Amino acid sequence: MSNLLELQQVEAYIQQYHILHDISFEVPKGEVTVLLGRNGAGKTTTLRTIMGLNQASGGSIIYNDKEIGQLKTHSIAQNGIGYVPEDQGIFDNLTVGENLKVAMKKEDEETTTRMEWVLGLFPDLQKFWKKPGGQLSGGQKQMLAIARAYVNENELLLIDEPSKGLAPIIVEKVMESIQQMKEQTTILLVEQNFLMASKIGDRFYIIDDGQTIHNGQMDELKNDKALMKKYLGIA
Amino acid sequence: MDLIVSLAINGLATGMLIFLLAAGLTLIFGLMDVLNFAHGGLFVWGAFSGVWVYNLTGNFMLGIAAAIVTGLILGAITEFLIIRPVYGNHIQQILITLGLMLVLGELIKVVFGPEQKSAVPPAFLDGSFMLGDIILIKYRLFIIAVGIFIFALTTFILKRTRIGLIVRAGVMNKEMVQSLGINIQFVFMAVFMVGAAMAALSGMLMAPYSGVIYAEMGLEFAILAFIVVVIGGMGSFKGSLFAAILVGLTQAFMAYYVPALSLAVNMLLMTAVLIFRPEGLFKVKG
Numbered sequence: 001m002s003n004l005l006e007l008q009q010v011e012a013y014i015q016q017y018h019i020l021h022d023i024s025f026e027v028p029k030g031e032v033t034v035l036l037g038r039n040g041a042g043k044t045t046t047l048r049t050i051m052g053l054n055q056a057s058g059g060s061i062i063y064n065d066k067e068i069g070q071l072k073t074h075s076i077a078q079n080g081i082g083y084v085p086e087d088q089g090i091f092d093n094l095t096v097g098e099n100l101k102v103a104m105k106k107e108d109e110e111t112t113t114r115m116e117w118v119l120g121l122f123p124d125l126q127k128f129w130k131k132p133g134g135q136l137s138g139g140q141k142q143m144l145a146i147a148r149a150y151v152n153e154n155e156l157l158l159i160d161e162p163s164k165g166l167a168p169i170i171v172e173k174v175m176e177s178i179q180q181m182k183e184q185t186t187i188l189l190v191e192q193n194f195l196m197a198s199k200i201g202d203r204f205y206i207i208d209d210g211q212t213i214h215n216g217q218m219d220e221l222k223n224d225k226a227l228m229k230k231y232l233g234i235a
Numbered sequence: 236m237d238l239i240v241s242l243a244i245n246g247l248a249t250g251m252l253i254f255l256l257a258a259g260l261t262l263i264f265g266l267m268d269v270l271n272f273a274h275g276g277l278f279v280w281g282a283f284s285g286v287w288v289y290n291l292t293g294n295f296m297l298g299i300a301a302a303i304v305t306g307l308i309l310g311a312i313t314e315f316l317i318i319r320p321v322y323g324n325h326i327q328q329i330l331i332t333l334g335l336m337l338v339l340g341e342l343i344k345v346v347f348g349p350e351q352k353s354a355v356p357p358a359f360l361d362g363s364f365m366l367g368d369i370i371l372i373k374y375r376l377f378i379i380a381v382g383i384f385i386f387a388l389t390t391f392i393l394k395r396t397r398i399g400l401i402v403r404a405g406v407m408n409k410e411m412v413q414s415l416g417i418n419i420q421f422v423f424m425a426v427f428m429v430g431a432a433m434a435a436l437s438g439m440l441m442a443p444y445s446g447v448i449y450a451e452m453g454l455e456f457a458i459l460a461f462i463v464v465v466i467g468g469m470g471s472f473k474g475s476l477f478a479a480i481l482v483g484l485t486q487a488f489m490a491y492y493v494p495a496l497s498l499a500v501n502m503l504l505m506t507a508v509l510i511f512r513p514e515g516l517f518k519v520k521g
Contacts, residue, residue, distance in 0.1 A: 053410055072413070073414055074413045077413070085414070091404045091411070094404060098400055101400060102397075102400045102412075102415065105416055
């Protein structure tokens with residue numbers, strides 16, 4: 001299977017702090033690749049660096065056989081990468097409908113179909129169409145953030161900790177939606193909730209102290225208790 | 236009663252002129268987080284270039300068009316050369332735009348000469364008419380109408396168009412707007428140009444209102460515009476309209492009843508807002 005995204009020895013700083021030392025991984029087309037690791041390991045910075053929100057200071061980021069490491073954020077997004085940040089990035093004063101409309105790159109039949117599909121997946125968004133984004137619950141905000149990234153024909157979705165701060169029942173719902181999206185798009189997922197990650201992930205990479213230190217198929221990790229305990233703190 | 240109506244119209248006209256200046260300032264701050272102290276310089280350039288074309292051609296509308304074009308061009312140059320290198324640094328923004336304000340004021344003297352210029356309303360807006368016992372001055376009503384029109388147009392664009400949606404989203408979360416594939420740099424420049432054009436339009440409309448224009452008037456009006464932005468809430472377009480009308484009316488009534496306090500009262504108003512509601516009367520949610 002060909003790779004949609006490939007990171008090779010990526011390094012990045014935040015101000016004077018060297019956060020990413022050596023990040024290398026591949027995201028095959030049509031799969032869910034999960035980045036795992038403890039808090040502060042560099043997972044979010046990795047996604048932000050792919051999006052150009054942090055500038056990579058070394059290495060290369062290849063998307064669809066094209067180097068995107070030096071591109072600006074909007075160009076990276078225009079190339080077909082959707083991003084769901086850790087804080088969801090909802091525009092609080094815009095309504096649910098406006099949050100979705102501002103994301104729509106086109107208003108063609110394909111986008112309309114995707115919008116209808118995603119509203120079917122998250123009926124709450126239809127129900128609260130005219131409600132300001134800031135007044136939604138945490139789960140609804142997460143659904144809106146995912147819907148906003150999905151509404152365009154993005155080939156790759158970067159999703160950062162979609163289960164963070166959500167009630168278990170909402171986590172289930174979000175997980176189901178990502179599972180359905182998986183059939184139509186490639187996903188790079190950052191997730192601390194191992195149970196969720198293991199259910200939807202095809203392969204994993206463990207990041208520790210800004211480096212990718214281990215990778216494999218998700219099924220292998222589920223059976224490797226020692227590795228899980230060592231790097232993820234799961235007994 | 237007719238005195239009160241006359242003062243109110245006076246205040247509204249002054250308020251609308253301040254609003255046009257403050258609206259650009261607040262949009263630029265709200266979206267770009269830029270403190271533009273050169274805004275008064277754009278105002279005065281609009282006045283001089285517009286009056287120059289108006290006096291040359293005798294066509295007032297051409298003068299307005301010239302002022303707007305001047306604002307757009309100066310706005311583009313200022314954003315590209317002066318503002319872009321200092322995004323995210325308020326101290327540098329204040330120093331460099333204050334410097335630009337002085338340069339723009341001095342350049343006015345170089346280009347148009349150091350003396351004051353006079354301007355009169357065009358024939359179709361000159362004079363007054365009676366409504367009952369009240370004398371209504373046409374040019375003041377024209378300024379109020381233009382202010383309302385610009386407010387309505389800008390509100391329509393902000394609320395009903397995609398570009399307006401992007402600007403409002405950009406005020407709240409610039410990173411997310413970029414992550415959706417939108418070139419925020421381009422939006423920044425467009426907003427800066429529109430803000431500069433509003434300032435220039437305000438300057439041009441001010442000229443026949445006050446009768447004379449001079450290079451230093453930019454700073455005087457910029458101070459009023461900053462007071463309005465602080466009172467209305469930094470980044471709030473609606474707040475700017477409300478505060479500009481409040482400042483205009485207060486100034487008009489105080490100038491008549493207690494002339495010595497006409498400017499001080501606005502300072503006091505701003506001080507009260509800063510003490511009791513530091514985020515301004517219309518808070519912008521980030």
